[in-house]
Amino acid sequence: xxxxxxxxxxxxxxxxxxxxxxxxxxxxxxxxxxxxxxxxxxxxxxxxxxxxxxxxxxxxxxxxxxxxxxxxxxxxxxxxxxxxxxxxxxxxxxxxxxxxxxxxxxxxxxxxxxxxxxxxxxxxxxxxxxxxxxxxxxxxxxxxxxxxxxxxxxxxxxxx
Amino acid sequence: xxxxxxxxxxxxxxxxxxxxxxxxxxxxxxxxxxxxxxxxxxxxxxxxxxxxxxxxxxxxxxxxxxxxxxxxxxxxxxxxxxxxxxxxxxxxxxxxxxxxxxxxxxxxxxxxxxxxxxxxxxxxxxxxxxxxxxxxxxxxxxxxxxxxxxxxxxxxxxxxxxxxxxxxxxxxxxxxxxxxxx
Numbered sequence: 495x496x497x498x499x500x501x502x503x504x505x506x507x508x509x510x511x512x513x514x515x516x517x518x519x520x521x522x523x524x525x526x527x528x529x530x531x532x533x534x535x536x537x538x539x540x541x542x543x544x545x546x547x548x549x550x551x552x553x554x555x556x557x558x559x560x561x562x563x564x565x566x567x568x569x570x571x572x573x574x575x576x577x578x579x580x581x582x583x584x585x586x587x588x589x590x591x592x593x594x595x596x597x598x599x600x601x602x603x604x605x606x607x608x609x610x611x612x613x614x615x616x617x618x619x620x621x622x623x624x625x626x627x628x629x630x631x632x633x634x635x636x637x638x639x640x641x642x643x644x645x646x647x648x649x650x651x652x653x654x
Numbered sequence: 655x656x657x658x659x660x661x662x663x664x665x666x667x668x669x670x671x672x673x674x675x676x677x678x679x680x681x682x683x684x685x686x687x688x689x690x691x692x693x694x695x696x697x698x699x700x701x702x703x704x705x706x707x708x709x710x711x712x713x714x715x716x717x718x719x720x721x722x723x724x725x726x727x728x729x730x731x732x733x734x735x736x737x738x739x740x741x742x743x744x745x746x747x748x749x750x751x752x753x754x755x756x757x758x759x760x761x762x763x764x765x766x767x768x769x770x771x772x773x774x775x776x777x778x779x780x781x782x783x784x785x786x787x788x789x790x791x792x793x794x795x796x797x798x799x800x801x802x803x804x805x806x807x808x809x810x811x812x813x814x815x816x817x818x819x820x821x822x823x824x825x826x827x828x829x830x831x832x833x834x835x836x
Contacts, residue, residue, distance in 0.1 A: 530686075533693035552692035553683075560686060561679040568675055573664065577671025599812070604790065615790060 511634045518582055518631060519569035526562030528608050529555075539606025543592050561585070579635035586628035590621045597621070722808035724820045727752075727780050731822075735777035739769070739799070741791040742783045742814065750824040752782065752817060758795055765798050773804035785813030 529536040537555035540546060546554055561581070568578035593605060593616045605616045614620070666674075730736040731753065738755040740747045747757040758769055773779045779799055781792040792809050800807040810817065818824060 533690070537693040553687075555693045556687050556690075557679065557683040560683040561676075564675060564679040564682065568671075573666055574671050574675060576668055577666075577675050580668065580672060581675060603793070 507637070511637045514630050514634050515569045515575055515579065518579070518627065518634075519566045521627075522562045522566035522569070522582065525608055526559040526566060529559035529606075530563070533559075536606055539604060542603045542606070543596055545592055545595065558585075576635050576637075579631045583628045583631035583635060586624045586631060590624035590628065593621045593624070594618075720806075720808050721811045722780055723811050724817045724822060727808070727810055727817070728820070728822045730778060730780070737772055737776040737779045739773070739779060739781045739792075739795060740783070740814075741781055741795045746784060746814075748826065748828055750818070750826050751814070752780075753823060753825040765795070765802065770799070770802045770804075773799045773802065773807070776804065778806045778808065779804050780808050780810055782810035782813045782817070785815055 533555050536559065537551050540554050540558075541548070541551050562585075565578040565581050565585075568574040569582070571578075589607075596603060596616050597618060603616055605614055605620055607614060607620070727738075731738075738752045740751045740755040740757045742751075742757075744757060744759075747755070751757070756769065756772065758765065779796070781796040781799070783792040792813065796807045796809050812819075814824075
């Protein structure tokens, strides 16, 4: 019997990994670019968190968005996608921790997540979303990437 | 010889991937910093300590606004040259506010002239709101006051909740000066 090629569970997982990586890549490329457009405003946002010494704020305001763009691109390159996913997971966890400490200290501020153009308050929802995305990134980092290859109908018959 | 369709692409170790990505980001950042220079922003100065350190309001256009701890603000309470400005909703103000505060609607597009006059006359202005939700309002009002010429404008760290949790006094009732301030 012939039919549409069957896709195995592992292939579906692979597709899910790819979708997550593409989503994270789009997010990081967008946010990184926005921050690079207004480095002064992003530096002010970082300073508002009051976790970095003043000397490091300027360097972070350049380094973080550049890193976001680099890993955003790397997420789309299978050879470097795992490493990029690990960095994404760590970055998102650090962002969540920075936001959580500001909430706990009673410092309510713009999170600086999307650059100066789109202001949004630090909130526990944002902390949760960041942690959720960090977990997704960590999950994809565990997988070795290969493009899903549909099984031939004969394979599916044999397997069934 | 038949090729294996599931043959893996070349693999780089995770450690090597991390090192290369970080190295690329570092070199690109250094290059960008060399070309564009380090970003300029107004940093803390004056008597601000690490804990009450300076902060730039996100919508301040780089204007410098400092924080003040509830303890430091309490030490200023009652001094005629110090003005407290409550930026919370009116019902919250009426439920309890720092004694002697004036209330201001932070959503207003511009501050009332009488409030600006009061702020300019004061040596220190302390703005506060409810830090548990949208305390951006006190930063915004502080920025507007500072830009309008008020001297030493501070934002109360932790807002009204921090003030109350320190056990400092609050006063309930309507704002006597509010009609003239709005």
